[in-house]
Amino acid sequence: MTVLLDPSDVTARLTPAIAIEGVRDALRAAARGELAAPARTVVGVGDGALVFTIGAAPYGYGFRVYDRFGSTSVDDQLVALWSRDGRLTAVAHGPELGRRRTGAIGAIAIDALRPPGPLTVGIVGAGQQAWHQIWALRALRQIHEVRIFRRNAAARAEWLERFRRLVDHVAEAETAEDAAVEVDVVILATPSTQPVVDPSAVPKDALVSSLGPKDIGASELPALLVDRARMIVTDAPAQLGPSSVATDRALTPLWSLIEDPPRRREGSVFLSAGLGGTEVAVLARALDARAG
């Protein structure tokens, strides 16, 4: 029988720990060379497009799809999972699986790239995406403080309240630089195609995790932070084209770090790109999970 998970089922089942386990399943498969995850497929349809991220691994195959039609008012994404013998095991829909998956990827990256211990996190672009990073990170690390900046003051105040439901100490920053001072991790989560923070404000040992645009000359990430980074890490090398900010640097796949012996990784940059097959793996884990 095929299981249909409605948005409320997804929300009830996908705890941070379950989302993280799902993403780890995909990363472990990738580390063993057992994950096929091509770059996302964008199919133009009339005045919009459908975007598919596909993955196939020992735990199954499938995809996530979302639309880029200007006309849709609802974000009702679909994730479909087949068993290796071809049975449609499950279908989930709504916006939450993708968001929580991306949060889990970011949390795993932060955990892999920062020495053990509690973290202070600065956020530039406090919104849905950044919120889900913290949502997942709580399951892996104690969070000492989150300092948030968003250009729009009204939206910033609103998100300040939402972050306070996740973490005890949330501070409002008046500038992007204020959000970055003396933190362990800087999360950039804006749609900006221009640098959003003065790199001199970012501590040299901080991890910089970028969720926004990543093309050279059209990125939220200041070039200096890429240049001075110890390592450039990504979850989805196939997703970063020849015009990416990391094009001149060796890319370290996140999956190569998750079970490594620890080494110095401070001062790295993480480029969150959306590894195909992670959504499917998270759905597989959600199926096993009891509604929380």
Place this chain on the structure above:
Amino acid sequence: MTVLLDPSDVTARLTPAIAIEGVRDALRAAARGELAAPARTVVGVGDGALVFTIGAAPYGYGFRVYDRFGSTSVDDQLVALWSRDGRLTAVAHGPELGRRRTGAIGAIAIDALRPPGPLTVGIVGAGQQAWHQIWALRALRQIHEVRIFRRNAAARAEWLERFRRLVDHVAEAETAEDAAVEVDVVILATPSTQPVVDPSAVPKDALVSSLGPKDIGASELPALLVDRARMIVTDAPAQLGPSSVATDRALTPLWSLIEDPPRRREGSVFLSAGLGGTEVAVLARALDARAG
């Protein structure tokens, strides 16, 4: 609420009449210039591929997807339908929706390309695909006789029985040419990349409907039948690439014929190519239908 139609729901709801109405919805939208249906998208994934046929029309948007993994033993295709405002309305799975959709396309083509009246149909390659052509055609035309050929005699005998559940008069042909003699319609439904029938055995006024491979030099369809055809008609012009057998001929879209005043159309060739958006339209009709 999103509706999930399991294979048994699809089978119960999708009568020939419902499948035909769904395909007609898509063709009418195409005739008005309101159907966006790009050529199918094949995404390589590891040692196989996923194949998407996508369509967007006023009744909604969505796609069908099936796999080309050698490892799968089940054909558990997925069809997903969103409303124009972005809500996932329904998901159907299993092999039947696609088959019945293709049957309905063929039946509409036969009905559009043959003068009114009962039909005698010859089949070369009697199997699942050809069977669904007759399954749907019964809803539009009286069928006087079906004459079936399949190279493998054991499989032919098995399909003979199955066709007898659809039509009173089913005859077994010993050769492809025997199946084609004096019929109104010849259905070619083989996987062959070589011509499967001697064209001199095919009546000049018969409609030839081809479901198999369509590339020049790699088609089940004899070149002479294309050369002498009054019209070359297809449901999905976008699907027929530059190497198609019809490349030197003007292609008539099926959607331009369905509400036309009648004109002489005997002796045409129909190339069944799988118009994107038809599966989605058939699913929309199945939702409205009560389980029969």
